[in-house]
Amino acid sequence: MPEKKPPKTIATINFKGGVGKTTMTWCLGDYISTYQNDNTLIFDLDAQMSLTQAITLNDDGSVYEQFSDWSEKSYQTKKTVFYAIFEYISDKKFNFDVDYNFIYKITEKYHFVPSVEELYWLELELGAFDRKLMKGFMRDLLGKVSCSENVLGYNYILFDCPPSFTLLSYSILSCCDLILIPVNPDFYAVKGVPLILNALKLKIQPFPAPKIAVFMNKAKPHAGGMTKESKFYWDTVKRICHDTSKETGIDIKCFDTPIYDRADIKRSVIGKNGIPQAFVPDFRILWDNIVRFINEQR
Numbered sequence: 001m002p003e004k005k006p007p008k009t010i011a012t013i014n015f016k017g018g019v020g021k022t023t024m025t026w027c028l029g030d031y032i033s034t035y036q037n038d039n040t041l042i043f044d045l046d047a048q049m050s051l052t053q054a055i056t057l058n059d060d061g062s063v064y065e066q067f068s069d070w071s072e073k074s075y076q077t078k079k080t081v082f083y084a085i086f087e088y089i090s091d092k093k094f095n096f097d098v099d100y101n102f103i104y105k106i107t108e109k110y111h112f113v114p115s116v117e118e119l120y121w122l123e124l125e126l127g128a129f130d131r132k133l134m135k136g137f138m139r140d141l142l143g144k145v146s147c148s149e150n151v152l153g154y155n156y157i158l159f160d161c162p163p164s165f166t167l168l169s170y171s172i173l174s175c176c177d178l179i180l181i182p183v184n185p186d187f188y189a190v191k192g193v194p195l196i197l198n199a200l201k202l203k204i205q206p207f208p209a210p211k212i213a214v215f216m217n218k219a220k221p222h223a224g225g226m227t228k229e230s231k232f233y234w235d236t237v238k239r240i241c242h243d244t245s246k247e248t249g250i251d252i253k254c255f256d257t258p259i260y261d262r263a264d265i266k267r268s269v270i271g272k273n274g275i276p277q278a279f280v281p282d283f284r285i286l287w288d289n290i291v292r293f294i295n296e297q298r
């Protein structure tokens with residue numbers, strides 16, 4: 001088997017809830033697997049399981065049958081994220097095989113690692129384990145994904161992170177290539193940006209440092225652009241990024257290409273339907289920016 005190229009990894013995060021982390025992770029993943037033909041893996045790492053529910057529930061709230069069978073097997077064979085962490089911290093050799101009991105296939109090119117309820121009590125259940133040890137978890141797990149002969153070689157891996165600072169987010173932020181921060185046109189969502197940057201600088205200190213990009217989601221549309229109010233918040237974000245960048249020494253890119261507030265975007269986060277055609281141009285522009293930035297030499 002030819003050696004796999006290491007994937008590019010992108011974590012969508014904001015400590016502020018409801019800004020669209022889950023929706024953006026899903027839509028970007030769908031866009032790149034469908035329209036760019038890239039093998040894509042997404043992780044739901046939020047105990048709320050919003051992404052997992054969106055992908056696996058039917059319109060009437062029942063679980064998609066194919067997923068329900070898969071999920072049972074995944075639990076039986078102990079191939080969940082929770083067990084991966086458990087083995088990582090209790091077994092120095094980290095004997096965890098990555099295969100399709102761990103990764104669920106949504107389509108041929110779009111694959112998914114679901115969240116599990118145990119993530120709610122991860123920190124309680126596993127006790128006060130070493131934070132430093134946990135830092136390496138996601139890097140080592142991704143190494144297994146890349147080396148496994150049982151699963152695709154992925155071009156991109158995207159993470160849907162929880163709106164809080166967990167040991168899992170700590171581990172992801174320590175190893176990803178790009179941190180993608182969605183903000184909304186409102187006061188509190190804008191405040192989430194310095195929080196993340198300060199956490200990176202003071203608590204995580206990742207090496208090598210990931211690239212960081214911010215964009216506006218749910219921008220209010222007006223005459224082919226944003227409303228004055230959305231623009232005001234976007235200008236505020238850019239100013240905050242500029243100031244925090246100076247303070248922390250961390251470089252931040254602000255993408256001037258928003259995703260607009262569209263009532264029917266919710267319907268697009270259903271595993272069986274792709275993102276509607278009307279949304280594709282916005283995601284194409286955003287994705288082009290992401291790829292250019294991620295491949296830029298520093």
Ligand SMILES: Nc1ncnc2c1ncn2[C@@H]1O[C@H](COP(=O)(O)OP(=O)(O)OP(=O)(O)O)[C@@H](O)[C@H]1O
Pocket residue numbers: 016017018019020021022023024046048050161162163217218219259260261262263264265266
């Ligand atoms: N561009 C958009 N236009 C309209 N609605 C949107 C858009 N993006 C997200 N939403 C809606 O906003 C709500 C919150 O989105 P989402 O669950 O993706 O946020 P989140 O940041 O993942 O939340 P949490 O912090 O709880 O994980 C959902 O109802 C979603 O459908």
Ligand SMILES: [Mg+2]
Pocket residue numbers: 021022023046050051160161
């Ligand atoms: Mg979410």
